[in-house]
Amino acid sequence: MxxxxxxxxxxxxxxxxxxxxxxxxxxxxxxxxxxxxxxxxxxxxxxxxxxxxxxxxxxxxxxxxxxxxxxxxFNGERSTMPKEFLIDITNAEHKAKIQKLIAKLDTELNDG
Structure with missing residues (x-):
């Protein structure tokens, strides 16, 4: 860790x-x-x-x-958040950003 x-x-x-x-x-x-x-x-x-x-x-x-x-x-802060602030994993650009973050986290976890 x-x-x-x-x-x-x-x-x-x-x-x-x-x-x-x-x-x-x-x-x-x-x-x-x-x-x-x-x-x-x-x-x-x-x-x-x-x-x-x-x-x-x-x-x-x-x-x-x-x-x-x-x-x-739903009436929580995030469930009522405007759609432009939500991540859509079917969107290629959003998916690429998520994959980049996952790779970074994976590297950090494996190096620690």
Missing amino acids: NPKHQYFKLSEDDILGIISDYLSEQVNFGTFNSRIEFVENENNEYRIIAAYGEIDDESIDEIDFKVLDETLQ
């Missing part, structure tokens, strides 16, 4: 905790009740659904996250 790099290996709880901490800063509740979990769809794609409400709102425990997954639109 390259000593100039920092590496992270995160468990499901780590990931959910980080996201929950981030999202809690986005909500307009001083104190709140929340629930967050991974949801998998029929294409084996994972996403995270989170619900926040008033501290005494116990209805959050009854929310069906699979239903939310089917009805909510």
